[in-house]
Amino acid sequence: MTLLLLTALLIPPTAHVTPPGQEAVTLSARAIRTWEIELPADPFQKISGSLPIAHDGGSGFAVSASGTGFEIDTDGDGVLDRKVDGREDPETKVRGARVTVSGLKDGEPFRYPARMELRPEGWAWASSSVLEGMIGKTPVQLIDVDGNGRYTDVGTDAIGVNGSNVAQFLGETLLVDGELRSIALSGEGATVVARTFPFEGQVGTLDLRSEFGGKGVMLGAVVQSVDRKHSFELSAMENGAKVPAGRYRLVAAKIGLGEARATVDTRMMGTIRVKKEAKTALQWGAPIKATFVFDRKGSEITLDPEKVKYTGAAGERWVGWDPVGKSPTFHIKDAETGEVLVDAVFPGSC
């Protein structure tokens, strides 16, 4: 075997020249047919005449609303060739569909799956693809949240880390194999090169687990720094994780128990300050306070399960906390005597 051949076998053709302490990997596109990745922001974009996926034949694939569904040009020839009605999710009551468009890009055939959802303002779309690869021993998936065709927008796009199906916002840092590292991404489209190197800024510990009050399993807890440069999914970090010091917001969270799930509306929450070389533990979850509104007309009172709100210790509002058939009992009392006038529960059909 010649030296030249030996060299060719030992050095992979895609290897990058990487400075010491840095690691570079290539992330490649993969279509996701059954989308189960939970994103920290709504990825759906309103469709304005076309699905803006560029191809050799144009800048997108034409879409036109039709009845409750839409018609779409799936092969890029400008002709609306498929009528899609979509299907209403029995749980969410949201009508959605999945379409796959195909054509040529740079002379090569490609297929692009997209998720469609019917919103009050009309049909909207979101990507159904990721760029994925391994950084060290940590699998990552980049998601183009804003639908602009790039996967590298810090603070806007998302990244799934370590096989979690809960993605965090893409930041300038990443927890890789338990170590906080800076990450730099280069390239566009279907291939992106990710380089990581040790983070050199001030660091503190953020713990979302130890002071959380709740019986369920924390399935997701995503924070983002106020300057949107850093974001972490911390639900699996039992003792917290090293993060760049600064102010953070909880942007998404979810707990579950058995088949039940509850998510968090974080808009009423304050920020979390992570001081350098200190541990910050967020006190949230229980005790949960339930508030409800009711309508009263004369001697009739109407209560609506949709109007019961559950607020946690950090001001977070828990949504979906209404297992079907499990009603709270409402005691309606005489204000003066305290005598219970009526007990009521929501019907078993609710």
Added chain:
Amino acid sequence: MNLVSKGVACAVLLCGIGAAKPVPQEGPDGAASQESQATGGSIPVKVVAGRLVVSCDLATAANRIPVNLFLEHEGRHGLQLHNRAAATLRAESADGTPRSIAMLFPGFRVDVPARELGPEEEFEEFTKYHSAEMGENALVGSIGVDVLKDWTVTFALASGAVRLEPPASDETVASTPGGIVSSVFVESDGTVVAPLSLIDDMAWLPVRWNSGEPAGFMLGTSKYDTRIDVRAARRVGKPAGDVGTVRIGEIDLSKYVAFRPEAVVEVHPDLALGITGIGLLESFEVRVDRARREVRMKPIRAAKYPEADFAFFSARAKESPDALLGYLESYPGARLAPEAARLLLDDSLADMASPEDVNAAVKWIYDTMEGDLRTTRMLDLMKEMADAGESDVVVAAGALGIEAGRDDRYPNAVHEVHGLLGRTLLDRGDGDEAWRHLLSAAFGLPEDGRVNYDLGRFYESQGRFRRAFSRYVQAVISPESGGLAIDAMQRVQPLLATSDDDTREPYSVAMVERMIAGKVRSFGAASPFVKSEETPVLRTVLVEFFTNGHFGNEERGGAIGGALGMEGLIGHFSPDSGVERGIEFESGDAEVSGVVGTEAEAEKPEEANVVFLEYHLPVPRPDALCTSLGAKRAAQLRVGDPEVIVVDGAVRSAGAGKWRDAEEIYNRGRRAVLGRLATLGDHELDLLDASYEDGVLSGTVEVYGPRGEDLAVEVVLAEGRVLYPGTSGVVVHRRVARGSLLGGTEPLGFSEDDGEDEVTFEFRRPVSEIEDAMAAHLDQLESEGAGSAPRISMTIDPREMRIIAFLYDRRTGAVLSADEIIPEGIPGDELRVLDVEAAPASAGGR
């Protein structure tokens, strides 16, 4: 309290605040069962498609039905019940108060205070695919831990039984020799006795895994496979679930089952490692004694590791189509092969596999399904893939589905496959092949709206417009194709003259109504109303009908009964020829202004003294005929569900029922109207000089009578007939209120006493404004989460326009006087007489 089903409204209404009224709890004793709840007993169970199923009767004081139920030891519920079963049982009283339900087992019964709603689609799907194994009764619910926790439960699945015993009393437990078990030990017969942990009623077995780490295994029966937490499995580098030994004392669970890696979303102080499955429990007799906090596991079968199960979990963990294909080729008849085949298809599509590979995956789904359900399975796959735009899969599945059509358990499945395959081929431009399949579908399902619509599309594409129009007419009566068919008829009708020499009649609802006569249900009064001394007419009465195009269905009843009853009332009290046109005329007047006199006019009945309005409310979901006016009027009259006829805002009559109830609904409504007609009022309202010009409706309302602080006038644009085929079975809706002609949000007040005998109001509004308001109201309903409605029949047909005005009390909604007029200037004035001659006595619902 007011019970309504989910999706309708879940509000609870409490009446009579001010008096103590605890929630009543009825017993189910009316079921006349002699069984005792105290004794317990043995429940026969069977494993069907990997689920534990119990057959029993359910009973309330009102009814008793035989059912199948899942038995889910880890289900966080008591008794879940499908809404349809609950309705049959009358599981809630009319005001929503839950009724106690008895589960009747051989020799004993178990009572629950109320049912809960469960995953209805899952119940229905299970029944569809496994009806043969379960017998003739549907699976309608599930028994969960809230029921089972009150018993000592023994799972003897190998002998097909679950035994329930009353729990030991505290005294008995205290006197137990040896006390409460604190550690695992083995009895002489091999039974392992272990302490039981109870966390929020969930029962946990103590296990050791991963070289002795303690963990918890939940005792579950809802799945066949024994699950292991996928994160824990990955942590030890075993994503396929082969984590090594998992021991309860001497028993190594990993010798009996291959663990299925799944997310275990549970909490345990050590580690929520997994959940037992039915497959594991079949090898043991397991006694769960919550009072003593102990579990006893007696092996009854030798351990036999299921290699095929592990092969699937291993292939699945590799996330590669090749691995799944390898599994299928090795274990084509295995229990998990259907799941593997489906996963193979998903992965093949995600990996953009070649059409040959995708078709091969479809074939695996076909091959791994039971012989008499293959066509049904292919049909379900076709529907899903059609929605996803994967037409190649639809075509491949269709071809396979047709192959097995004769053997399928559901004879209509093959016809549906032909229909969907034909539609897909038509979309792809393969018209001739599509036509062949669509004809086959129509042969089996001649009334299927979508098949007729697609055949119409084919004929239209061929320029065979008359044949196309005929198919569209058949399609218009079906809710799933009605909207499309209306558009298609309007498109094709002008082309008919080019294909034959017949004189064209302009497209109209009246024309469609005639064409569908006989295909839809109708109800007509035996004779028109004639006033007499016994039935005097002392006022004009307003009949308001609150309905919805999707309320109920033709089979079970709902809007269909009300619509047919209303059709009878309209035919009886308000034949078209009796409505004024443009200018006022006196009752009994023999001339109709603006219309050329004919013989038909000479027989014109007296002026209609009963006017009708139909409002659509967004319950159970919006339809395109819902308006803010309807919502406002419903609020004034305190109408909740769309199932009532209100006469003069004062007398209520049934407005929903089965189609065969139409005569009774008509008779009740008629009596209510006659009562009001015979009541002299203090007020009189007249509509005058109504006209339609350049898209604008205008006119005058004159009101006589004493003023009142709360009195007001409303002027409404209604359409005589509107096509809206909803799931209720009603196709043609009559006298549909489209919006207020007053423009603003407030009605005209009739309160100021200026000394004049009468007050004259003028109104003027472009029809397009009303159409915009209709669309805006639907947008608002959607944004409020009420649901969306197909936007069909949203354009008001001028030929059907009627103006209705009424004077009413804003406080109570009571109507004091009303009038109706057809404006002058609407298109088709010249055809008016023809309309009279052709006045149909037809066609309310399918």
